[in-house]
Amino acid sequence: MSSRIRFAALAALCLATFPGCQQSQQKLSKEVPTLVNGAPITRTEVDRAAKALLSQSKMAQPVAPQVLEKAAQSAVDQLIAAELLYQAGSKIEVPDLERQVRDRIAQSRARYRSQAEYDKALGSAGMSQKEVEVAVRKDIVINNLIRTRFLPSASVSEEEIGKFYRENRDTAFRLGERVRVSQILVPVPEQASPALKKQARQKAQALLKRVQNGEEFAAVASLESAPPTNKNGGDMGILGRGEAVASFEKAAFALKPGEVSGLVETPVGLHIIKMMQKLPAATARLDEARGQIALYLQQAKVRKAVTQYAAELRAKAKVERI
Template identity: 45%
Template sequence: MHLRTRLCTHLVSAASLVALALPGVAPAQEKAPAPQAEKAAEAPAPTTVVARVNGVDITRADLERAKKVLLSQNRMAMQPMNAEMTKRVEEAALQQLIAKELLYQAGRKLEIKDLDKQVQERVAQSKARFPSPAEYEKTLKEMDMTDKDVETFSREDLVIGNLVEKEIASKVTVSEADAKKFYDENIDRFKQPETVRASHILVGVDAKATPEEKNKAREKAEAILKKLKEGADFAETAKKESSCPSSAQGGDLGVFGKGQMVPPFEKAAFALKPGEMSGVVETQFGYHIIKLTEKHDPQTTKFEEVKDRIMQYLKGQQVQKGIGEYVENLKKKGKIEIVAK
């Protein structure tokens, strides 16, 4: 189970922008196709004001940048966008920008020690996450950003983070009883299925192999099996004879559960006891000899092992809720103008 505490992740931040170029996140250059009905000539100017928050302008450029971030965060950057989807994304991005501006304005009223120094450190950290200065500059260009923008967003992140910690997170409490209640009500999340650890030797066969070539491969696998039964070391034999990349580890495939291997292989592996070796098992990849090294019965992770993570997760949920309520209160007290669509 993966429980994550997410503080303020619905806000458009500098961290969100620079993360676009990091592994596992959609690249910044993957832009959502614009609806066919739109034409470049009809696009509003970047400086066009789309909303105003207590007198502070949010421009079309701000909104377009926020849309890119939102699309990338939700892995939607390369999906076709119809008019309705485009409208929904734009509305969501605008609401994020309004929430961010409200929190930033409120956060500026709180003192932060050495803010300028922290901003510079944050900017340096952002740059350090890129493999080279050239990659950093490339991403800035693709996001229509400048170094000054990164500095501005870093300052906003710090100010908002300080506000969230002092006004919301510090007031949230989660007890062990709360965590135990969550654990009991969501026990299936903590159940671990049966798993095994196995090694194998593969005599690979090409998908287009002739019957004669397949017979030759099977005969080779049978000969290897005979040597193993006579006492040959499995790991050393795998290193010499296996055509699988796992040969470098003596054929070790690590721990896996049901559904992770092709059916014939899985059936043979789970039928073995630790220390036992299979016969020759045929799959679409060729002929395998499997040796089971470990077997783990289904189990449920104990509460004590996950208690801290559950408490962290529950606190994160409460903080998220608190941020939403805080923003709604700021909206009631402030003046929000939607200037242009």
């Protein structure tokens, strides 16, 4: 469950429109089928939002016309709610808003290896850099509204936590087979030259040999593994199925306690894995699940309150539609 509290309609925020700085000049048209207190919601946004909803629901292709129509209606409703929340949130000062916008965009940009790859991703989403900036700004403003207006009153009691655990213990809190492993990582960037890849493999093989010859795994990991995997002697903690890339998971779960793998290749580099402990399937105890339950229940309360607030805003708003 995500630690960020968001209203369900915010899934459509990446499709947000420009702020209505010229709202009085906006008129309904085929390209702008909806106005929310004068702020436009465009046909492009609606189509993009509907496509995102269909993608999330994993609908079989081709999609029936009536399903497309229903998705478009849901998209419009989400975009209207998001716009109303943004308008309400804009009345609350957000400290360092523009800096937050720049930082968020920089974090997103950092996930791509180059500007060209980032631009390609924007093109695939049908968005310009300006539209990204507006979407991020709206996201921050709305989350600030939620954080200041709704989060403080969404407290969760121990009784609520215990009741939820008892009612869902046998379904939501079943833990599959898990392993506790340590690793030594030699990073290999995907764009590395053949010479650099060869050098990295030679280093990884040398480190593996040191461990095989009896050198303490944790000591080698602390000295040689790439940050932050060198912390705590390379200890990764407990991993369940599906929490690591396929090649790493396959190698890790195949080991016996105390056993060390050969070189394991993943998109981030070459790994040497040591099995520290195998844990059988079990049910999480209440004390283990308490934090997760509290967060989930808090988010549920916030979502309910925000949904009701958005409905109240819509009842008072001027929503014009073709």
